[in-house]
Amino acid sequence: MSDVAAFTARAAAAPAQMAPLLPLRVRGLTLLRGATTVLDGLDLDLGRTGCTVVMGANGAGKTLLLKLLHGLIQPTAGQIDWQGQDTAAVTRRQALVFQTPVLLRRSAAGNLDFVLKARGKDRGRTATLLDHVGLAHKAQQPARLLSGGEAQRLALARALAIDPEVLFLDEPTASLDPASVLTIERIVQAARDRGVRIVFVTHDTGQARRLADDVVFLHGGRVAEHAAAADFFPAPRHPAARNYIDGKIVI
């Protein structure tokens, strides 16, 4: 078995004895920030597999929704039900990649060694993970000297190192060149194809069309529309979603 095939098989096999996290059921999710009601009784259901793309105007609450689902912040009201599992356990079985990668002041390999050791995983996987994201030749380079696209690929490798069942990505390609964007998309699609549940925030409608199995469109603190990608892109039903896809200003 090749290194990449071994990596893929191990990732897919990860949580055999654990109860599943999905499907996800969110009801009445409300979040106040200062005087602003960011989320206002949001309901959402996510199925077991695939890639959900979350879209919506600036300030619609996409980042805060990801942080809530991942257990990094607590809602003001409402329920997030990952099959009844405890929040701390849920967070450990998921990973979140931010728009701006947060990396340790170590080499590229050192960043992966660290997370593998912290999670009790096989540190021998560092080379395979670096290879998987096309960074084998940068293993010993300090992470702070990586380009934006390389740093984002390393952040993605670090997220994959924990064998997440759910991978949240918050505009991970927002400032990358087209080749780096496609590289990140290929890695995300490969993860999706081996069963990692993907929730991906993007403003890039081309990217959303390439990646999405289904689309969640946020507006007014709620899910204005949740539809299969094949139905959403040709004919969004909600007026705000239609304007957004048509490139009109949405307030």
Ligand SMILES: Nc1ncnc2c1ncn2[C@@H]1O[C@H](COP(=O)(O)OP(=O)(O)OP(=O)(O)O)[C@@H](O)[C@H]1O
């Ligand atoms: N700590 C805070 N105090 C007050 N308002 C906040 C705070 N954090 C976030 N907000 C507001 O909550 C709203 C939602 O923020 P969020 O970052 O989730 O938006 P977003 O949909 O990800 O936007 P973008 O597309 O610009 O990244 C914004 O109006 C933001 O200004």
